[in-house]
Amino acid sequence: MKNTYFYETSIGKIGITENGEGITHLTFTDKKIPANSEIKETALLAEAAKQLREYLSGQRTSFELNLLPEGTDFQKKVWEVLKTIPYGNTLSYKEVAAAAGNPKACRAVGMANNRNPIAIFIPCHRVIGTNGKLVGYAGGLKIKEQLLQIEKI
Structure with a gap:
């Protein structure tokens, strides 16, 4: 099961998804969430949002998150x-x-x-x-x- 939560940022609403181990998706809309995802904020999502906001405000230059993209x-x-x-x-x-x-x-x-x-x-x-x-x-x-x-x- 994945969890997705939406955050207001300086560039608009951002959706972040995690699978319990790491971040799997980021979306620029609240209209689309990954399949098998529940809308629920978790500690991992809150940390990702915190780091994203720090980046967007110029206070962070790199991310310290476990990223787990799926692809070829x-x-x-x-x-x-x-x-x-x-x-x-x-x-x-x-x-x-x-x-x-x-x-x-x-x-x-x-x-x-x-x-x-x-x-x-x-x-x-x-x-x-x-x-x-x-x-x-x-x-x-x-x-x-x-x-x-x-x-x-």
Whole structure:
């Protein structure tokens, strides 16, 4: 059984889900929750929300949470690369593809970013186009821009 709880933040309502061991999802809406999830705040969710609010206020540069995203092996490899992008930095899709071991997999990296179930905590907002432009984001480009502004990128 998973638990989901919704929090008001400076970038809007955020839903965070945990499975008793770690964080499994983050959503930018209260209209969609993962299957088999009960709406209930737990200590783990409260801690995740606390760390998220600290990040959004510029007081935190990294997260200390057990993240348990579900996906394909390639997606998980991409998400591991994303977690290595330092606060205040960005990489292009091409650079992430190379770091994931397949320099020609730019589109696949884009799809893995799109399917990142734990945005912000797994910082897919730090991935930009090769030309330096902001490209796609589950929460919308406005939120991506806000997150990058918090990090002063």
